[in-house]
Amino acid sequence: MTDFDLVRKNLFRKPLRTILLTVSIFMAFLIFGMLTSLNVALNRASESGSSAERLVVSNKINFTQPLPIAYVNRIAAIPGVTGVTHSSWFGAFYQDQRNSRFVGFAVDPATYMTLYANDIRLTDAERKAFIAERTGVIVGKSIADQYGWKVGQTVPISSNIYVKPDGRRSWDMKITGIFTGAKPTDSTAALYFHYDYLNETNTFGRDQIGNVAVRTASSDLNTQVAKAIDAAFANSPYETSTVDEKTFAQAFLKQAGDLNFIVTMVVAAAFAAILMIVSTTLVSAMRERTKEIGVMKTLGFSSPRVLRMVLGEALLLSTMGAVLGLAVSAFILAGLSKSPAASTFGDLSMAPIVALSGLLLAITLGLVTGAIPAASALRMSIVDALNRR
């Protein structure tokens, strides 16, 4: 028999009580695992395809306000800029505006495919076909799979913004490629087509674009280049605001609300609850065992050793609940990642950092809930303990 055997047997002396405590802890870690992973996934989704190496130039008033297409060439001439392309939000949907919306941009294919070669993965043949075909469109794998689209097929893509001269709002586009993301976890619910095709057939906002993406010679130059770009257009009718892509994406995510704050609050509430439940139950369980602890000490078990065993019991309990909670949330998240929800959030599966911080949390919980009973076991005098009936 080892100390661990003793700890284990003591923990399960009243199996129902231990199971109920485990359920409490399990639920808290389920919440922790799910919410934290969701938060991580959302942050990652907002950043996927964005990098600190590229800058985004948008209208200073707001990124939904347009910029003149002439800016593209003027930005390209600014020192430190090594690549420029542009994109315009199309408000794309297929058939039904509510249920089949996706990310859709009108872009300049040649330059866009150069700047985003890493994020939008196509075969060379597909890339060439896309650049050559004026009505060409490339669609993400997840959309292609969803609608069963194949390369070569022509599909009508509608816009909830733009209108054609004939009053129709759908453009026939020929699929010239199906792309995947840089990582399998990146969302590919997007499509890209020729800006020229839109510009020729559009009824308003002619020669206007949404944002300009800029590649610099080195990310060290970013701040300097961003300042130079904004300075070049200061006091013009279209002033610009230039930031790196990552900053841009994070600011956008924050608009929905402070998810970090909500997640922190809910997880804190769940843990405050189990902290109270577990520690008070352990205190009462340990009180029942006062005499046994006195006997252990009488037999010659040192106070530190008794303390370690009591703490060990609390740690075993919290780790058990935590491992179960984290495992079940990992299982559910893996399931969700295969469901349609994945197209919104990207890969939801539990990040190692979430599992690791969950385990650290479990250890902290064990130490905190075990602290009071352990301290009283440490201080308990043998004479007092044995006198108790």
Add this chain to the structure above:
Amino acid sequence: MSALIQLNNVTKNYRRGKEGIAIFDGLNLTIEKGDFVAIMGPSGSGKTTLLNLLGGTDRCDGGQIIFDGERIDGYSEGQLAAWRARSVGFIFQFYNLMPVLTAAQNVELPLMLTKLPARKRRDNVETALKIVELSDRAKHKPKELSGGQQQRVAIARAIVSDPKLLLADEPTGDLDRNTANDILRTLQQLNRELGKTIIMVTHDPEAARFANRTLHLDKGTFAEVTA
């Protein structure tokens, strides 16, 4: 015979509120190796306090406690714990077995404080259970055993690490006469055959009769009663 235990001028105060009440004020006692001593006395006479001092589970306020030539009154708490594990076996009135452990596991408990290999531990547990004639109950939990059987497990636990001294606090206080006599005969046997020094606190004159000698404790002083 040489002394196993010697108490020199031991004082012990009991603190109640602000004033201290003296339980022992200059107590002297010598117990020889291999003796079996019964200590009797009315409640409040200090029997249990004496046992606690002898077992190192309580500390005296003055004087010397010498065990086998070594002063233990100055030991730190940790030293005392290690000394208890090595040198003293305890037997309680209410057995104080761990309810979650089997008889054999209860007996094994003191061996967790030694560095004995698992195999040797198993042998020692088997031997101890054989001595108390409970080998067939090794796998039973305390609540599946009778009071007498539980006390036998407790005795096996007390002797498993082969300590020199056994301390028994009212070992038969919760048992009927016949069972009590069985237990006392076992203690006598441990004293005679294995040479264990035994100090037993009891208020039962019948029980005291099994000892080699009886000390009567009253108001903190001894009066020897010849058996």
Add this chain to the structure above:
Amino acid sequence: MSLMSQTRSVIAMNVRSIPQRLWMSVATVVSIALVVAVLLGFLSLANGFNQTLKGSGAPDVAIVLREGSEAELNSTLSREQVDLLGRGPGVKVGADGRPIVSGELFLVVDGIKKSSRTKANMPLRGVGANGLLVRKQAKISQGRMFAPGSNEIVVGAGLLREFEGFELGKSVRFGAQTWRVVGVFEAPGTVFESELWADAPVVQSLFKRGTSFQTARVVLTSPGALPAFEAYAKSEPRLQLKAQSELDYYAAQAERSGLLIRYFGWPLGIIMAIGALAGALNTMYASVSSRAAEIATLRVIGFSGFSAFMGTMVEAMVLSAIGALLGVAICALGFNGLSASTLGAGFTQVAFRVQIGPEIIGQAVTLALLIGLVGGIFPGWRAARQKPLLALAA
């Protein structure tokens, strides 16, 4: 002794024994309170947001968008179309003898949100002279309305709360243009409070919109005039627009947007409730086992198993009721009325106040009492089956 009085006295004994398990009981109460507070927190967020959207629309105002546009941001209307709408059936005529129609622009501009200190989308609405007439809830509370043809804006009280730098008298820049804040308007419990308003022709010229608008609001003589007006907007060849009641327009948005918060809140509340239930069960089992001797004694002298059951049951219900009360109090004092904002369907921030209501309090309290009920039944059952003699011997 009758069953009633038996039960009453056992309940009294149970409740009086709570202090013996004070900390476990406190833990049960607090955990139930936290369940209620979290659930109610989410529900009152959703509720506040929904109430704001629902409160924004009037039944006798038609909002007209380009066919196929779901939000004001994506719509475009020409000057001529707006004028034509005024000639439709059932349009109310104002004091000046002209139909009450407001052609409006809806643009998104950046502001710095106080809570996150990051850029967020604000709606800048270009409204005409009829801007206030089509919104009966809105009135200028500080300063004055913008002067036509000037670079002046008035700000909604909600936007003022959520964004930095829009106090009365301040100057704000959107791109190269500077605007002056000359007034604050209130439109309590509506999305309009989260908007900036400026003179429509000035917005048209500064944002290069020519003479076009994005939406029109038309006041009708009565809600009953809507079908005819809708048909007119759709079938008149020069219009082909989609008219709907403003009430329906915002109600549809509320339905879509509130769901997310609600669907987030319930699963979380239920998961936490199961955790709290496990704690409550432990406390109640501890209660039963600590009173085993007492219950057995009562059974010996003739008390029924039912009274033992009820004693435990009521103790659990009392704990959960206190927890529910505490949870509602936390929410009412801590969150209720807090100002929050999120991205609305218009792609701009909607400021709203967290709002507790009787219906959602009822839902959260029901969940708490359910914890008490289940947490009392099983331990109560054990108490009821306590054998009279067995426990005495223990």
